[in-house]
Amino acid sequence: MLEEPRSGRLAAWGNALLSGRISPDGAMHHIVGDDALHRVSGLPGEEGRVGLTLALGRLRALGATGLRVALPVAGHPLGLSGPPEFNARALAAEEAVVVCGGPGLGLVPEVTAVGPAGDEHVEVLWECLPVREGPPADVPTLGEAERELAEAMREATAALARLDVAGAGPAARAALEAYQARMERGQQLLAPGYPPRAARVLELAQRVGALVAIAYGPEGADAEHGGAVSAAEMAARREVLRPVERTARRAQVAAYNAFVEERERRASDEVR
Template sequence: MHPESPVCAALVAWGNAWLAGHVGLDEAVDHVEAIGGPAVVGEVPLRRYLANLRSDRLGELRLALPAPGDPLGLSGPPSFNSAAVDAGQAAIAVLPDRCLGLVPSLDLRGSSYVGVRLDVQETGPARQDLPSVAEAERELSEAMRSATQALTSVDGPAQGRPEHVTQGGELAPGYPGRAHRVSALATRLGAVLRLAEERGLTSGQLAAGGAALRELDRAVRRAVVAAHHAIFEPVRNEQGR
């Protein structure tokens, strides 16, 4: 599963909206499968798997967007962390007595069937050191200012970015306005970063802006994760930043 595919982001956003009572299970799963095709966990259809987790008192879904050297959202074991880093993403189901990690891969059967298979294993406790959406927004703004020169040195506008990258910024009903705003901005910046990588930076650009771009990439991933968890944050005044 390509790291840019927002399957886990969609699963977390729409799954949490379902758990919070804003959408039905069918609508949530339909949105996930609109991105990646039919989804199964092992051999169990995603719809049935989520219903079973709800019976086991599933509390929330969390998003992990790790990169090599930055296990964002992961808490082990090493086999799960390694699979999630390879995929560039994972979803974590938080239950009262355990957490289950789901890592997506392409499910190819025959010449025409394309779907998503989610491999599941038990994980460590949910990470509590992840930023709030307000904290992530501040980090993203600071990283964006630092990286402006490096980004603007890439000739040409951000055109032709994959459509599925844009979809990654979409949250579900029930999320606060700030979360929608932060997720959309982070997704646009992520697309610009990928465009810079595709076009290539000169050695001089890398020397001048490489560190800033790496920090922006980290801030983008933290912002997307924070936005996808914001549905369960305490309600705050939007003006109280």
């Protein structure tokens, strides 16, 4: 949870592009980030793999009005609505983007490291698949997410102290320092058009997620688990942290999806 999901970047900056708030070049800069290349396959009306700029333009021509995020894990299909094939692919990737409007499509990333050892770069292929129309699973409102996160932050902090993570070793301290450095750089978490509350919720979700990742420690490295050196104690740690991690993921999805939720709320108000 320390890193921003690629589906979040695609949804946030793709929404800004679809709504005319940013140029294609600006959107691609933020979506691709440090990756070398993003392409899309399976897009209706296009043969083979196409560039992300062309793909977003094609989706808009097909009627796309916005993009939502899904961050599912085993036992928690967060943000998904089916069908089973799309859900299975999204679950394997632990993330996906669902297109709002148009023929009902979703995008699942396949991430590949290419190049010689020591000079590798990352390429991302987004596969376009049919999705079922319906409410996404278990996505809270921004208000609900913010309240849940406040409680989760207290629980995560207490868990860190109780599980002796403060003395968890150099890897945990390095992870915390890296997280703090990212926050100090003033990273722009969301694209233009998002409500300020969404950025606040996303920042807090990432902070809680960072604490959870640090509390877990590197898997299999007993020296990095602080006081939790036995298998039973490690299992207890996972049990304590699992609901906190779930809350942080739900809040991330709520924040990334706030653009679409806000647009739909305004459209409903205009109808009334």
